[in-house]
Amino acid sequence: MxxxxxxxxxxxxxxxxxxxxxxxxxxxxxxxxxxxxxxxxxxxxxxxxxxxxxxxxxxxxxxxxxxxxxxxxxxxxxxxxxxxxxxxxxxxxxxxxxxxxxxxxxxxxxxxxxxxxxxxxxxxxxxxxxxxxxxxxxxxxxxxxxxxxxxxxxxxxxxxxxxxxxxxxxxxxxxxxxxxxxxxxxxxxxxxxxxxxxxxxxxxxxxxxxxxxxxxxxxxxxxxxxxxxxxxxxxxxxxxxxxxxxxxxxxxxxxxxxxxxxxxEGLENRYKRHEKLAKATIAGFEAMGLELFAKERARSVTVTSVKYPEGIVDKEFRGIMTNKYGISLAGGQAHLGGKIFRMGHMGEAKEYHILGTLAAIEMAFNELGIDATGGVDAAKKVLNSEI
Amino acid sequence: MxxxxxxxxxxxxxxxxxxxxxxxxxxxxxxxxxxxxxxxxxxxxxxxxxxxxxxxxxxxxxxxxxxxxxxxxxxxxxxxxxxxxxxxxxxxxxxxxxxxxxxxxxxxxxxxxxxxxxxxxxxxxxxxxxxxxxxxxxxxxxxxxxxxxxxxxxxxxxxxxxxxxxxxxxxxxxxxxxxxxxxxxxxxxxxxxxxxxxxxxxxxxxxxxxxxxxxxxxxxxxxxxxxxxxxxxxxxxxxxxxxxxxxxxxxxxxxxxxxxxxxxEGLENRYKRHEKLAKATIAGFEAMGLELFAKERARSVTVTSVKYPEGIVDKEFRGIMTNKYGISLAGGQAHLGGKIFRMGHMGEAKEYHILGTLAAIEMAFNELGIDATGGVDAAKKVLNSEI
The missing domain is CATH 3.40.640.10 (Type I PLP-dependent aspartate aminotransferase-like (Major domain))
Incomplete structure (x- = not known):
């Protein structure tokens, strides 16, 4: 093969x-x-x-x-x-x-x-x-x-x-x-x-x-x-x-x-895990100063969409993520192509996947000249809390 | 699971x-x-x-x-x-x-x-x-x-x-x-x-x-x-x-x-293998005295259909085949249900699959009171020949 x-x-x-x-x-x-x-x-x-x-x-x-x-x-x-x-x-x-x-x-x-x-x-x-x-x-x-x-x-x-x-x-x-x-x-x-x-x-x-x-x-x-x-x-x-x-x-x-x-795992436990991972992800992106695409009242617990900061080229950012850090993220579909990226946090996703991915996203943005820090700390705080 | x-x-x-x-x-x-x-x-x-x-x-x-x-x-x-x-x-x-x-x-x-x-x-x-x-x-x-x-x-x-x-x-x-x-x-x-x-x-x-x-x-x-x-x-x-x-x-x-x-394997070789296995299978059934469902000019090289001899109940025969000998055969579809059984000999099928299956079929028929012998020998003859 x-x-x-x-x-x-x-x-x-x-x-x-x-x-x-x-x-x-x-x-x-x-x-x-x-x-x-x-x-x-x-x-x-x-x-x-x-x-x-x-x-x-x-x-x-x-x-x-x-x-x-x-x-x-x-x-x-x-x-x-x-x-x-x-x-x-x-x-x-x-x-x-x-x-x-x-x-x-x-x-x-x-x-x-x-x-x-x-x-x-x-x-x-x-x-x-x-x-x-x-x-x-x-x-x-x-x-x-x-x-x-x-x-x-x-x-x-x-x-x-x-x-x-x-x-x-x-x-x-x-x-x-x-x-x-x-x-x-x-x-x-x-x-x-x-x-x-x-x-x-x-x-x-x-x-x-x-x-x-x-x-x-x-x-x-x-x-x-x-x-x-x-x-x-x-x-x-x-x-x-x-x-x-x-x-x-x-x-x-x-x-x-x-x-x-x-x-x-149990459906209730699964819903709670997804909710917590979503909240941690969202808190992470917000701490990095990134703008989310979905309005607060409308946010999914399985996937988070993030608007690209000015000057970031989708292909470059996701290229670094996949080639340097081995992490696949998705781009935008239809008219959102190039304008957002999407991170899934569903299925068997665990805390370390979220934390590792947020940290790598910070590094990739930094490499592209965007100051993005504090995401991991914010996510840790959510993961440590009772939600 | x-x-x-x-x-x-x-x-x-x-x-x-x-x-x-x-x-x-x-x-x-x-x-x-x-x-x-x-x-x-x-x-x-x-x-x-x-x-x-x-x-x-x-x-x-x-x-x-x-x-x-x-x-x-x-x-x-x-x-x-x-x-x-x-x-x-x-x-x-x-x-x-x-x-x-x-x-x-x-x-x-x-x-x-x-x-x-x-x-x-x-x-x-x-x-x-x-x-x-x-x-x-x-x-x-x-x-x-x-x-x-x-x-x-x-x-x-x-x-x-x-x-x-x-x-x-x-x-x-x-x-x-x-x-x-x-x-x-x-x-x-x-x-x-x-x-x-x-x-x-x-x-x-x-x-x-x-x-x-x-x-x-x-x-x-x-x-x-x-x-x-x-x-x-x-x-x-x-x-x-x-x-x-x-x-x-x-x-x-x-x-x-x-x-x-x-x-x-090569397409040509694959066609030849299927043809030979089909011929061996057909020769085997004919030697057992069973009647094939497909006319001679119309026979598939990947599956052979066989009419049940008088007195054989499909469920009993295929039950023995699967439960005693561990071999799955198919019954008839639509109006042919109970009247024929079908044996596939395609894909990765090899000589020993054909020979072993024919032998088990002989044993199952014998158990059900039908004299069915000589199938394996006839199949061996075909497999030994150049076709």
Whole structure:
């Protein structure tokens, strides 16, 4: 095989670092996917997934990227001409909009509630739109905007949407297992997530859960995809605890192992750890005199976005970080390219990852002529405190 | 993680046994998918994939099951009302028909050329239909029907289709890397395959290649899927050697390693090995007095289907095989359930796998009161001969 560099510390907002026990689970031999053994593994993994979603709803594992389940959530519920409300304050909210365009068509029926990218969505505005358009069929929102480090108030929006006929679709790709998500309590009809963020499994597997209310809509919606038709996943799972098409057996091993780690730590503990690491990271950047991209009320606990100080070139800064210090950070997406960088602190991230990364960022900025100090001390203070 | 039984010999028609070096490649840490390092891995893997496809056409790796690329081949080329000819002589040919139904609609425009399931498709009949319907937009065929052990004459059918406007779409999921497929020489416009059969990588990654003629059609076809829109794969690959959505980094490691093994053995050698193992298997079954499901002219080199002798219950026979001898065989699909069993002999299968399996099958049949002997000797004779 091609020689690869596996040494980089992944402080990007996904894929995140995968524990060795998860990695090595994938070195196990392949088993047949139509065997009782795989059926039991699939059921076990699905049940663990439900615990992390905090749902009693039907849950499915899909071989595909996180986008495959975002696609499923819309293509299985929306027909041409249906009214769709997409809440957009980042690249992934916009992805839901683009997906809706394909399946609902690009007319007046497609309503976009746009926020400033650094701010969170407002539940009252969602309510206003639903009042004005009671025939909206689905509402989409992204819990954690990986592109901007913004967190949306999905519980509050759920409290609004539940009083209307609309289905509530939530993307928790970069929050589930790290930030508090309770699908049933939040009245989420379809919740989608990926393997490679807070769950800390490798990328390539995705999951979604589907409420009773959503099934009613799905069963009346035209089938628009063969591979991503959730009805076939339900049928095969109900009949035989199987998937309709050959699943990634290997990634099922990894998901099962990664979900064990999540559940063994405990969801509450995991939320607290993510919150504390986020607060330490934010305090660190603020002490360095850097400006955060996300407004204070809107900050994610899994990824922090930072505006570049005047004169810093993204490529140079991240080049030093990766080549000199062995740490991968992410740049800005879409119109934010070159203007911000993003640091992930999710999944299996620990104190030393945060502290080491902040210290290296100080050194890189100093090398580029920016006086950035005090970040590590500020982060230590947060980590020492009770939050 | 849940305790699993990894000890079964996989003589099913996929997923197949994966070499240890491929399995352990997946225990390597995850790297960022937007890095130059991943870009080089993706390009390297794609170039190796092209060699196996024997094509100069654009080739893409997709995170998904084999069905995901079957879906792409149709959804990217066919609009509602378009005329589609699907050649059906097994479950996977029928899958193309079902996919076409979704995207082309279920009217007179959907033409099914049905063969007996144990026989291969006839190029002359394809010609007749194309003569009668010169406005057919795509023709689909499955090279190797995993469901029946039948091989279709894709080179001959390609020679027919090339003289018409129709695109030629071929599923080589269970043949590529084991049986002779030369995409450019066979005039295949879209060829699709999976990771988990003759290539002997784990399931979860798929590939397709797209001819110039196909691109013209794709660019004039309505976008019908977000996740499976091949245009976005092209754009991102051309721009940056990236995938539009987070790919399975792990399965890319595995594919790269598995393709190295395929290319190091050499395609010619690999075809010969598969042919010889198939002949030995067939000779073995015939010597045992068993009747094969596929007609002689139609037999696959990667999977052999065998009719059960009177009085044998599928579950009992395969139960003995798996529980007593540790060998997984497959049963029949669709209406063939209980009537046939299928033995895969592809990917990394070696002489001892074939000989050991045939011997165990003799023992299992004997245990069930069927006199089945001489299979191993007949297989040995074939393996000793020059073919």
């Amino acid at each position: 091609r020689k690869m560099d596996y040494t980089k510390l992944l402080m990007i907002p996904g894929p995140t670092m995968v524990p060795n026990t998860v990695l090595t689970s994938m070195a196990n031999p392949i088993i047949g996917h139509r065997t009782a053994d795989y059926g039991e593994l699939l059921e076990d993994t699905t049940e663990k997934m439900k615990k992390v979603f905090m749902t009693k709803n039907d849950t499915y594992l899909i071989t595909g990227s996180g986008t495959s389940v975002m696609d499923m959530a819309i293509s299985n519920t929306v027909d041409k001409g249906d009214k769709v409300l997409t809440i957009v304050n980042g690249n992934f909210g916009d992805r839901f909009y683009k997906i809706a365009k394909i399946y609902a068509g690009d007319g007046d029926n497609l309503i976009k509630l746009e926020n400033e990218w650094g701010d969170s969505a407002e539940p009252e505005k969602v309510k206003e739109i639903l009042e004005a358009h009671p025939d909206i069929k689905v509402v989409t929102v992204v819990h954690n905007e990986t592109s901007t480090g913004v967190k949306n108030p999905i519980e509050e929006i759920g409290n609004v949407v539940k009083d209307y006929d609309a289905l509530y679709i939530v993307d928790t790709v970069s929050s589930l297992g790290g930030d508090y998500v309770a699908v049933d309590k939040f009245n989420i009809d379809i919740c989608v997530t990926g393997s490679q963020k807070c769950i800390a499994a490798p990328p390539g597997m995705a999951a979604l859960c589907v409420s009773e209310k959503a099934w009613k809509v799905i069963n009346e919606t035209e089938t628009k995809s063969f591979y991503l038709d959730v009805k076939t996943y339900k049928k095969k799972y109900d009949d035989k605890k199987e998937t309709p098409f050959t699943p990634s057996v290997t990634l099922t091993y990894a998901m099962n192992e990664a979900l064990d780690i999540v559940l063994n | 849940r305790k699993m039984d990894y000890t079964k010999l996989l003589m099913i028609p996929g997923p197949t046994m994966v070499p240890n070096t491929v399995l352990t490649s997946m225990a390597n840490p995850i790297i960022g998918h937007r890095t130059a390092d991943y870009g080089e891995l993706l390009e390297d893997t794609t170039e190796k994939m092209k060699k196996v496809f024997m094509t100069k056409n654009d080739t893409y790796l997709i995170t998904g099951s084999g069905t995901s690329v079957m879906d792409m081949a149709i959804s990217n080329t066919v609009d509602k009302g378009d005329k589609v000819l699907t050649i059906v002589n097994g479950n996977f040919g029928d899958r193309f028909y079902k996919i076409a139904k979704i995207y082309a609609g279920d009217g007179d425009n959907l033409i099914k050329l049905e063969n007996e399931w144990g026989d291969s498709a006839e190029p002359e009949k394809v010609k007749e239909i194309l003569e009668a319907h010169p406005d057919i937009k795509v023709v689909t065929v499955v090279h190797n029907e995993t469901s029946t052990g039948v091989k279709n004459p894709i080179e001959e059918i390609g020679n027919v289709v090339k003289d018409y406007d129709a695109l030629y779409i071929v599923d080589t999921v269970s043949s590529l890397g084991g049986d002779y497929v030369a995409v450019d020489k066979f005039n295949i416009d879209i060829c699709v395959t999976g990771s988990q059969k003759c290539i002997a990588a784990p399931p979860g990654m798929a590939a397709l290649c797209v001819s110039e003629k196909a691109w013209k059609v794709i660019n004039e076809t309505e976008t019908k899927s977000f996740y499976l829109d091949v245009k976005t794969y092209k754009k991102k690959y051309d721009d940056k050697k990236e995938t539009p959505f987070t790919p399975s980094v792990t399965l890319t490691y595995a594919m790269n390693e598995a393709l190295d093994i395929v290319l190091n």
